[in-house]
Amino acid sequence: MGHTIADKKKLLARVRRIKGQVEAIERALEGEAGCEPVMHLIAAARGAMAGLMAEVVEDHVRTHLVDAEIYPKALNSDAIEQLLDVVRSYLK
Amino acid sequence: MGHTIADKKKLLARVRRIKGQVEAIERALEGEAGCEPVMHLIAAARGAMAGLMAEVVEDHVRTHLVDAEIYPKALNSDAIEQLLDVVRSYLK
Amino acid sequence: MGHTIADKKKLLARVRRIKGQVEAIERALEGEAGCEPVMHLIAAARGAMAGLMAEVVEDHVRTHLVDAEIYPKALNSDAIEQLLDVVRSYLK
Amino acid sequence: MGHTIADKKKLLARVRRIKGQVEAIERALEGEAGCEPVMHLIAAARGAMAGLMAEVVEDHVRTHLVDAEIYPKALNSDAIEQLLDVVRSYLK
Numbered sequence: 001m002g003h004t005i006a007d008k009k010k011l012l013a014r015v016r017r018i019k020g021q022v023e024a025i026e027r028a029l030e031g032e033a034g035c036e037p038v039m040h041l042i043a044a045a046r047g048a049m050a051g052l053m054a055e056v057v058e059d060h061v062r063t064h065l066v067d068a069e070i071y072p073k074a075l076n077s078d079a080i081e082q083l084l085d086v087v088r089s090y091l092k
Numbered sequence: 093m094g095h096t097i098a099d100k101k102k103l104l105a106r107v108r109r110i111k112g113q114v115e116a117i118e119r120a121l122e123g124e125a126g127c128e129p130v131m132h133l134i135a136a137a138r139g140a141m142a143g144l145m146a147e148v149v150e151d152h153v154r155t156h157l158v159d160a161e162i163y164p165k166a167l168n169s170d171a172i173e174q175l176l177d178v179v180r181s182y183l184k
Numbered sequence: 185m186g187h188t189i190a191d192k193k194k195l196l197a198r199v200r201r202i203k204g205q206v207e208a209i210e211r212a213l214e215g216e217a218g219c220e221p222v223m224h225l226i227a228a229a230r231g232a233m234a235g236l237m238a239e240v241v242e243d244h245v246r247t248h249l250v251d252a253e254i255y256p257k258a259l260n261s262d263a264i265e266q267l268l269d270v271v272r273s274y275l276k
Numbered sequence: 277m278g279h280t281i282a283d284k285k286k287l288l289a290r291v292r293r294i295k296g297q298v299e300a301i302e303r304a305l306e307g308e309a310g311c312e313p314v315m316h317l318i319a320a321a322r323g324a325m326a327g328l329m330a331e332v333v334e335d336h337v338r339t340h341l342v343d344a345e346i347y348p349k350a351l352n353s354d355a356i357e358q359l360l361d362v363v364r365s366y367l368k
Contacts (some may be wrong), residue, residue, distance in 0.1 A: 012305050012306065015298060015301050015302045015305060018298050019299065022291060022295045022298055023295065025291050025328075026292065029284060029287050029288050029291060030288065035335065035336040036266045038332055039269075039333065043270065043329070046322065046329065049318065049322050049325060052318060053178070053318045053319070056314055056318060061175060064168060064171040065158075065171050065175070066158060066163075066168065067166075067168065071158075071166040074158045074162075075158060076156060076158065079152065079156040079219075082152065083149070086149055086227065087179070089227055090182050090183065100213060100216075103213050104214065107209050107210045108210065110206050111206045111207065114199060114206055115203065117199050117236075118199045122196065124192075127243065127358065128358045131237070131244070131362050134237045134240060135365055137233060138230065138233045138234070141226065141229060141230050145223065145226045148223055148226060151219065152223070156219060174311065178315050181319055237362070237366075244359060245359060248352060249341060249351060249356060250342060250350045250352065251350075254350075255347050258342045258346075258347040258351075259342060260340060260341055260343065263336065263340040263341050267341070274367065
């Protein structure tokens with residue numbers, strides 16, 4: 001993806017947190033938890049997954065739509081922010 | 093938006109269809125329809141609204157992220173298609 | 185639907201507000217508004233549609249799953265609230 | 277939750293599959309995969325999570341809204357199916 005290490009670290013930290021959330025759902029089911037806590041755990045994991053997707057989409061938009069080495073000024077930054085606003089509002 | 097007339101016509105046709113769908117919900121409520129048809133009408137109108145949003149986002153991505161008159165070759169078309177795939181999968 | 189008049193009035197008021205929002209999208213497109221305001225108008229109308237669906241689903245759950253005249257105490261109100269919490273969190 | 281063992285097994289199988297999908301996202305990020313496969317993996321995991329939620333909600337609706345031992349005939353099965361149709365259409 002050509003992400004900087006910082007980005008990759010941040011994304012990996014998000015994914016590992018989601019894995020922990022999925023394991024919590026697994027333990028809740030194994031422990032015969034009621035529907036309510038299970039539904040809350042799933043809703044939280046789903047929100048975290050949406051946040052991860054929003055971040056990957058944002059990286060994709062900022063770094064891959066245009067090759068910044070060849071066209072360093074081609075991306076219209078206002079238009080990018082408007083697009084990311086919409087993406088984030090749907091990825092909640 | 094700088095859309096071609098064709099695009100604007102297509103978007104307007106979509107919006108007018110949605111207005112018709114909202115009016116159908118209104119009539120169903122006025123006519124004391126049951127919950128089931130009302131829920132179906134709302135689900136259909138919501139799907140049409142998502143389709144409209146997907147189309148406007150697509151126009152935005154294709155025409156506004158980069159000024160094609162100045163940078164006609166800057167947009168990476170594969171990366172654009174990957175982005176629009178994700179947008180469409182969330183706008184369903 | 186067997187709604188009380190109060191409910192029906194509230195739902196109709198919501199639907200009419202949505203119709204106004206759809207007409208605002210139509211006017212924005214006719215007036216050659218930019219993508220950004222159009223995307224915001226669509227996002228707002230979609231939110232209002234989701235709110236309408238949440239309200240109809242809530243009515244449906246509260247009034248149709250069980251015939252309250254025959255089984256006035258059958259619905260478990262905690263379980264209903266847990267269900268509606270999930271429904272509302274997805275209908276945002 | 278009072279699920280039968282069969283249900284619990286099915287739900288656990290779903291959760292474990294999702295854990296595998298999240299681990300695949302982790303490996304893809306560690307292996308410097310491109311955005312496109314990562315976005316597809318996330319979209320697939322999100323779909324699986326939505327399917328899990330739909331199933332838990334369905335169990336909740338069928339087994340907890342009404343105590344079937346006390347009121348075995350209270351739930352209106354048509355109304356339940358209509359509700360679950362809406363839930364499933366939003367949990368996709």
